Amino acid sequence: MKKELKIKVNGDPYHLLVETHRTLLQVLRDDIGLTGTRNGCDLGECGACTVLLNGKPVNACLVLAHEADGLEVLTIEGLAQGKNLHPIQKAFIEQGAIQCGFCTPGMIMATKALLDHNPKADHSEIKEALKGNLCRCTGYVKIIEAVEAAQQMLREDK
Numbered sequence: 001m002k003k004e005l006k007i008k009v010n011g012d013p014y015h016l017l018v019e020t021h022r023t024l025l026q027v028l029r030d031d032i033g034l035t036g037t038r039n040g041c042d043l044g045e046c047g048a049c050t051v052l053l054n055g056k057p058v059n060a061c062l063v064l065a066h067e068a069d070g071l072e073v074l075t076i077e078g079l080a081q082g083k084n085l086h087p088i089q090k091a092f093i094e095q096g097a098i099q100c101g102f103c104t105p106g107m108i109m110a111t112k113a114l115l116d117h118n119p120k121a122d123h124s125e126i127k128e129a130l131k132g133n134l135c136r137c138t139g140y141v142k143i144i145e146a147v148e149a150a151q152q153m154l155r156e157d158k
Helices: 024-030 085-093 104-118 123-129 141-155
Strands: 002-009 010-020 050-053 056-059 072-074
Touching: 010 024, 024 050, 050 104, 056 104, 085 104, 085 141, 104 123, 104 141, 123 141
Parallel strands: 002 072
Antiparallel strands: 002 010, 050 056, 050 072
């Protein structure tokens, strides 16, 4: 059964006709064409599909699309302003926190949620905020360094 879905994604409104069993991840990737949000496990275990739903991090593979009706979604594609990367994106690049890149969008979105909520997060708070995001390539050291660097960049931008 299809139902109308009205959501705002990265500031743009979308009015779609979507089957009620489809996930937010499926709609973002297949219907809207935003493939930066990754499909890792489909079980909410890896965090590769992390997006912000009304500012809060969620696993898009676990959210039915219609649960987001009337809400705002921010994906990795919505962070940069044109060709200008967001400070978190810059920090991940500069700190070498990206290896294969598969987990990176989810890591960055989880970081955005953390720093929006707690711009002065300490090392243990950073680790706690990222615990739902798995990376098979790194030992997480560079990722945590990137979050700390992003904190500094965001402070300097203010």
